[in-house]
Amino acid sequence: MSVQVNERDGQLRTEPTRDRELLVRLRGVRKLFPITRGILFQKRVGSVHAVDGVDLDIYKGETLGLVGETGCGKSTLARVLMRLYDASDGSIEFEGRDITGVGGRELRALRRDMQMIFQDPYASLNPRKTIGSIIGTPFRLHRIVPRNKIKSEVQQLMELVGLNPEHYNRYPHEFSGGQRQRIGVARALALRPKLILCDEPVSALDVSIQAQVLNLLEDLQEEFNLTYLFIAHDLSVVKHVSDRVAVMYLGKIVEMAVGSTLYLNPKHPYSGALLSAVPIADPDLAAARKRIILEGDVPSPIDPPSGCRFHPRCPNAQFPKCSEDEPELLPHHPGQVAACHFPLEDRAIIETPAGG
């Protein structure tokens, strides 16, 4: 892993390896949802700042983890990237092409290259369709496989994700949660996308099944050279799968680092809090780590706090600096940037290094 300092646009960011090709480039992406009053004449009275100025690069073949609490804008960001929502501001580039405004046929072609896996495998599969038909839908929509070959293609996919191809004619309710998530994975893979956005793909599953699905995603990445944007609120899962991890809070990225750096030396107190909240199946280690317990919930994104958005919940906040001056993403360790005026010390949460 090496770090590149990209001076050209005054931004510093972490990059996994020097020669990796850029797949996605987000610059200044914002997504505001209007809040309106009135029935006939809808007056705009404010807006929800779901994503508020995000710069993000995703490289081919990597897994970029995105963590944050509910309401921090991580799913909105993924949907903006997918062009399911239109960005209010900023630009989205995919393979060097600006896709911020594409529509119609072009957009449909683009969707072949990006697919999504959702959190709830119960809600994301149509209960009235057989899984053969669910997984085959992308083929029919994009007409890339002749009709008479769809079934064999689908069965190949089912085999690939560890489902029994003989279950082609079964319905979603006949499958367990883990198997349904495999169906979702097969559907996402059907068009051989380049990028898969995984939105909390294992949060709804039992731990033993989680591990199966995580391993499957890893295998598929290797086989098809996939790129993942992996969204979750559980830092342990994200760290396990990701090459780099971005931490998001109230519509902004507050820290980004390679996985092990973030774990050992989180700089942003919010990353530290997320890290200290992760359940560890090891009572001694869990007792030994320092806790940053956050009070309350994420504030409303309608009227985000001034200065650093984390200051009302931050244990290290110093006034008036933190409430007035918005921190920028600055480099700390190699491969790590964080936006904080008073970053944490090294090993602030977990004292002993791994294996200790």
Add this chain to the structure above:
Amino acid sequence: MTVPLLEVRDLRVRFPTEDGVVKAVDGVSFSIEPGETLGVVGESGSGKSVSFLTIMGLTRSRTAIIEGEVLFKGEDLLRMTNDDIQEVRGSQISMIFQDPMTSLHPFYRVGVQISESIRTHQKVSKQEGMEQAVEMLHRVGIPRPEERARQYPHEFSGGMRQRAMIAMALSLNPDLLIADEPTTALDVTVQAQILDLLARLKQEFNAAIVIITHDLGVVAEHCDQIQVMYAGKIVESGNRHDVYYDSHHPYTWGLLSSIPRMDEAAVGERLKPIKGLPPSLIFLPPGCAFHPRCPHRFDRCEREVPALIPSDGHHASACHLSLADKERIFKEQVMARS
């Protein structure tokens, strides 16, 4: 020795269905001491929720077959009439559930719902009930409780709703609080808040707590005793040290190895999930129910159901492997990871 608060003896719950009899709970015995925290761990369908719903008298129906004894302060809950168990439920044993949105009524103000549960069991006026509700909301750490009590559930965040549920569950000062996956639907940060809150309230109210979960990580910090369930049976029980550092059952090993560890030095190390799926509770495999998924099975496992045998005063496991083998495999394959 103190009298246990709750003693469950050979509890069996079966549900006849069109496809056959579902053996949801299959001979479960355990006890809970006053003030203890018990963690119950297992996958979906392991019988962990059904066991405790049965203890609460919530699985009673014309068709369900319930056998065994559930002694709460010496009285058998299974043999109580519905009216009597209604008295116990809420005031002496209460329960909180996974999804606080579905367990709060969306049409009623939160304070009203809490005061209603108080007024069901105690003769207090509406006003007093409401005052107690506000006091409870305050004690579970909800800011501005007077204002919050007048709000509806949809105005609460997930963590706040779960706090409100806990306030309701503790409002009558029960001796036993059963928390069924209390944090599964919540963010990790909120999960940590709720677990700490439960630990604090346990001290304040001097209640015993049962935490039911599928994640061994959740119970690591707060539970005194842990029991691991699989296919309707307890397969291992012991204190924290027994289960995390000296486990004697391959299923527990599988659960421990499935969790991505934060302390892994090697990035990109593969997880070792448990192979396959939990069995159907209608057609349980012969012998040890775990044997089809167990990497350490041998011929005896397919024939003989292993009994839950204590290896010392507090640690018991249901597995045919010899103690020496269990200790060796656990050290070599499970502990070696960290």
